[in-house]
Amino acid sequence: MRKKIVAGNWKMNMNYEEGIAFARTLDQYFRNKPALKADVIICTPFIHLAEIAEIIKGGKVALGAQNCASEASGAFTGEVSAYMIKSTGAEYVIIGHSERRTYYNEDDRLLNKKCVLALNSGLRVIFCCGEVKEQREEGNHFVIVKRQLEEGLFPLGAESMKDIIIAYEPVWAIGTGLTATPEQAKEMHKYIRGLIKEKFGNKIADDMTILYGGSCKPSNAAEIFSKPDVDGGLIGGASLKKEDFTAIVEAV
Numbered sequence: 001m002r003k004k005i006v007a008g009n010w011k012m013n014m015n016y017e018e019g020i021a022f023a024r025t026l027d028q029y030f031r032n033k034p035a036l037k038a039d040v041i042i043c044t045p046f047i048h049l050a051e052i053a054e055i056i057k058g059g060k061v062a063l064g065a066q067n068c069a070s071e072a073s074g075a076f077t078g079e080v081s082a083y084m085i086k087s088t089g090a091e092y093v094i095i096g097h098s099e100r101r102t103y104y105n106e107d108d109r110l111l112n113k114k115c116v117l118a119l120n121s122g123l124r125v126i127f128c129c130g131e132v133k134e135q136r137e138e139g140n141h142f143v144i145v146k147r148q149l150e151e152g153l154f155p156l157g158a159e160s161m162k163d164i165i166i167a168y169e170p171v172w173a174i175g176t177g178l179t180a181t182p183e184q185a186k187e188m189h190k191y192i193r194g195l196i197k198e199k200f201g202n203k204i205a206d207d208m209t210i211l212y213g214g215s216c217k218p219s220n221a222a223e224i225f226s227k228p229d230v231d232g233g234l235i236g237g238a239s240l241k242k243e244d245f246t247a248i249v250e251a252v
């Protein structure tokens with residue numbers, strides 16, 4: 001069965017104490033809510049993972065990291081492996097965020113390696129895809145997203161798809177205040193589900209959660225989430241404010 005999910009991506013924000021306090025606030029808030037229509041995930045910096053994993057135990061918030069190493073272990077100074085992330089109690093990892101693709105030159109082959117390591121470590125993957133502004137203006141957005149999925153995700157094979165969540169994030173909408181129109185989101189999400197159907201069949205396509213990300217906020221979330229094939233959101237800036245993030249979760 002397809003799940004609705006709202007995931008927060010804290011990016012490189014909040015020091016240790018701030019992050020722990022914020023996680024505690026969110027945990028308390030959602031714990032006291034009787035029934036949520038969406039699963040809630042927070043993807044925090046590495047330094048927060050282990051303690052937040054303790055805080056959220058038995059509650060309604062799940063935990064993820066924002067990246068993992070492309071190697072399993074060894075002499076890779078400064079890196080954090082998927083296996084280490086899993087050992088903190090986190091369950092998810094974001095792979096292929098456009099900021100990693102752009103600033104750290106991560107390409108789909110490398111991202112595929114990261115996905116393999118994450119899945120082998122028992123993590124679920126939130127795999128991001130999306131076109132930049134010029135690619136959309138040139139009408140290449142479908143081609144780009146198709147290539148990202150075909151190279152980064154599909155080689156993982158059908159059995160892995162149950163542990164994958166896809167996030168479509170048009171890069172021109174991330175942190176810019178520009179949101180894809182609900183129609184643009186609907187169209188791309190339908191296209192992505194169609195690609196999965198072609199590759200892996202109806203059941204896997206129907207079960208796949210496909211999130212929208214890019215300047216999602218309380219004022220636009222409900223309309224975007226109401227579109228067919230949009231199963232929730234990956235939220236950056238608005239995941240750092242309790243009122244905004246909880247309102248977006250409640251918009252599902």
Ligand code: PGA
Pocket residue numbers: 009169173174175176213214215216234235236237238
């Ligand atoms: P934004 O970021 O909500 O701040 O646009 C989304 C993301 O990068 O996942």
